[in-house]
Amino acid sequence: MAQAEVTGRLILYTQAPIAGETRVRGVLPGPDGAPTARIALGDRTATVDDLLVLHEIPLFRRDEPILPWETVDRVRHAAREAHVRPAAQTERVLGAPLVRLPNAVPADERPEDRAHALLTTLNSPAPSIEEREDAKSLLVGFLYLRGGRMRLYVRHRDEPGVVACDVVLAQVGPAVIAEVFSRSQEGELHTDPGDDPHCVGVVDLGH
Incomplete structure (x- = not known):
C-alpha cells in the first residue's frame, strides 16, 4: 500500500x-x-x-x-x-x-505538494459517470487563497448549492482530508461566503 x-x-x-x-x-x-x-x-x-x-x-x-x-x-x-x-x-x-x-x-516542502495530495485524494479513484451520479459527495472545484490556504468546493447529493471548505495546506493530513465531506454537511458550521458567488456557505477547517 x-x-x-x-x-x-x-x-x-x-x-x-x-x-x-x-x-x-x-x-x-x-x-x-x-x-x-x-x-x-x-x-x-x-x-x-x-x-x-x-x-x-x-x-x-x-x-x-x-x-x-x-x-x-x-x-x-x-x-x-x-x-x-x-x-x-x-x-x-x-x-x-x-x-x-x-x-x-x-524536506523542502511546498504548499503545492500538499494541495496536490489533497485534491487527488478527494477525487481518487476518479469515478465513472455512473459513480458520479450516485456519489453522496463530490469535489467540484478548488481555489488557492491567501496565507497558504485553499478553498474546496463540495456538492452533496440531495442538498441545494455548493458548500466551500477552507483548509490550511500546511495542516493537511488524513484527519483534515476525512473532514472535508463530513463537516461540510453540518449546516451549523456554515458561515456566509461573502463575495464568493460560487458557494452558499463556507466551513473553516483550519485548526
Whole structure:
C-alpha cells in the first residue's frame, strides 16, 4: 500500500520537474520485498540507459508509513544536493548511482505538494459517470487563497448549492482530508461566503 501511494504521488513529476530540470523517470519497489522505494531521476527524456541517480527512501518510520508528500519533499531536497563520492565507493543499480536517504533527510516542502495530495485524494479513484451520479459527495472545484490556504468546493447529493471548505495546506493530513465531506454537511458550521458567488456557505477547517 505504501509503495503504491508513493508511486501515485510521484507520477506528477514525470510531466513536471521535481527540482530544476530534473524529473522522475521511474519509481521502483525495494528489491526482495524491502520496505523501501527507489526513485529514478533524470532529464526530460532520460531512460534506464542514462539516469542521473536512484534515491532509495524508507517507506516507514517507527512502523508508521511516511506520508507520500514527504517522499516528494525528500527527493526534491536530495536532487538539489551534489552527492560526490569516489567511484569505488558508489553502489550502482541499473547503471546509475544508488543513494540511500535516511529518515533524517531535510524536506523542502511546498504548499503545492500538499494541495496536490489533497485534491487527488478527494477525487481518487476518479469515478465513472455512473459513480458520479450516485456519489453522496463530490469535489467540484478548488481555489488557492491567501496565507497558504485553499478553498474546496463540495456538492452533496440531495442538498441545494455548493458548500466551500477552507483548509490550511500546511495542516493537511488524513484527519483534515476525512473532514472535508463530513463537516461540510453540518449546516451549523456554515458561515456566509461573502463575495464568493460560487458557494452558499463556507466551513473553516483550519485548526
